[in-house]
Amino acid sequence: MATHAHSGSWVHRLGRGAGRTWGGYLRREQRAAGWLVGRGVPTSAARALLWIAKLVVLGVLLYAAFWLALLLLLAMVLVWAVDNAVPEDDDEKAEWRMGLSGYGLYRGETRIDLGDPDDD
Known part of the structure; x- marks a missing residue:
């Protein structure tokens, strides 16, 4: 395996940064699970709480994306209506x-x- 001083293309750097971010997230999740277990929460319940938190965050993001998409669609319909208002x-x-x-x-x-x- 060759070691290069040059870090490669921007795609390579972006992938490496995304991998580091994902690894950091997993370490923090493990620390949070360990903290919950240390407080007396069973391991399975700690995992369930972390999954519930992930699902809540995903739901909030999807809710926000829905309203942004609806707003964009409304803006497009409004532009179309104004453009076609004067025959x-x-x-x-x-x-x-x-x-x-x-x-x-x-x-x-x-x-x-x-x-x-x-x-x-």
């Missing part, structure tokens, strides 16, 4: 084209830009 017919849409009064911005058959009076 634009193809006849009513302004466009640049050559018309009866020369080249200009027309809505339907009416030129809506001022144009250049010298163009006549």
Whole structure:
């Protein structure tokens, strides 16, 4: 096995950091279980309490994620509704084209830009 002074790519460092974090979490969990057993709680009950704590944290995270997703969905529906609130017919849409009064911005058959009076 080669030992390198260089720690590798950012993915390697990220994985190593995640592994250290997970190991630290497991050590703290074992310390908490040992503390509970030291206080007279049976080992199986200490494990059950730790699992209940994990499930409660997971439930709180899922609850928060649900409301954030609902808020995002509501924002998307609101943006869609505002975008589609004013119906634009193809006849009513302004466009640049050559018309009866020369080249200009027309809505339907009416030129809506001022144009250049010298163009006549």
